[in-house]
Amino acid sequence: MTKLSVPAAGTPTVEIIAVTPELAAKWLKQNSHNRPVRKRAVTDYARDMAAGQWRLNGEAIKFAADGTLLDGQHRLHALIESGTAIPLMVVTGLANETQETMDAGRKRTTADALSLRGEGNATVLASILKRVWMWDQGDYKFGQNYTPTTAECAALLKQRPEIYRSVEIAVRSHQAFRYLPQSVVGTAHHVLSRVDLESAVWFFARIADGAELPAGHPVLTLRNRVMTDRADSRKVPDYRYMAYLIRAWNAVREDRPLARIQQAPDAPMPMPK
Incomplete structure (x- = not known):
């Protein structure tokens, strides 16, 4: 017509x-x-x-x-x-x-849509889906100039159901160690698991519990850095937390100590090895 x-x-x-x-x-x-x-x-x-x-x-x-x-x-x-x-x-x-x-109501978010579908931890799931999608688009700093729609998040979840596991890890890690955003932990878990799933299991377990880590160990350095940032009330953007995680991961993978972790605002995002 x-x-x-x-x-x-x-x-x-x-x-x-x-x-x-x-x-x-x-x-x-x-x-x-x-x-x-x-x-x-x-x-x-x-x-x-x-x-x-x-x-x-x-x-x-x-x-x-x-x-x-x-x-x-x-x-x-x-x-x-x-x-x-x-x-x-x-x-x-x-x-x-x-x-x-018209359009006077609050717009329904991706988290709202996922919750209506019966998804657990819908807010965390939505935030991880968005960041994984942005990462895969090459937006490593999560600039939010180009974000996924609810339909695109749903399609990503259908394509990669392993993201559910990343949500579980993010929630569980946050219960034990509350200094890293769940959205970043879940995103990093998914991205790093694609490099080496077995190593990612150990890496995120140690982030959560800090068990048996000697001085200079990259995971211990990471934990100390984010705890210091919190104690000093520093406002740390998500992409910087992501960089901290990747720098610690790369050091672990290369079996080298890491005395400190830094990420300048204008520095490129390190890529996982």
Whole structure:
């Protein structure tokens, strides 16, 4: 369907329409009264659409009785960017002032979606999935300029169910040693396990308990560093914690002592060996 019939005000109608990029472009010409477009949201939606992960979920493209687009500009821009045609629910005939009440609720997070699926430790799972996804995209500093959508996180979890084990390790380690963020521990566990699973088991067990580590041992140096940071109330970004973990890991793998761990803000992220 390419033509949109608009009823009189006070008599809204609902249709399911297969919206093409051409139709989306036409509708956006009626976008004369809306908030600024957020490019990041458009890009996120477009990736889901192009990957076939967009679902008809009851959220509608909304038009006023005079034809003004009230809600849905980001989805329409994303549809154009994706180059795909998808079915969308379309509501027409709304009063213009209803726009003030649209998108007023809190956006559902990836953690919310995972919790609704019955996942345990949903918040930790979501944070690890996001960081693993970003790491695999080459965003080693977790800059959050390009983050995964909920659908992309779900797809990653389906592709790599071993991330569940990383969540378990993160939660268990945090119970014993609370100086490292669970999201970073879980991400590091997944990344390092891909290098050497058996060594990762020992490495994260020793991070948690610090057992039988001689002076100068990389894991002991790591533990002392993060405890000192906490005692001094230093605000340490996640990527720096990730660098600490990898530097300690590499030293263990190379069987060499490590007197101190540092990571300058402008230094590249070390890669695990």
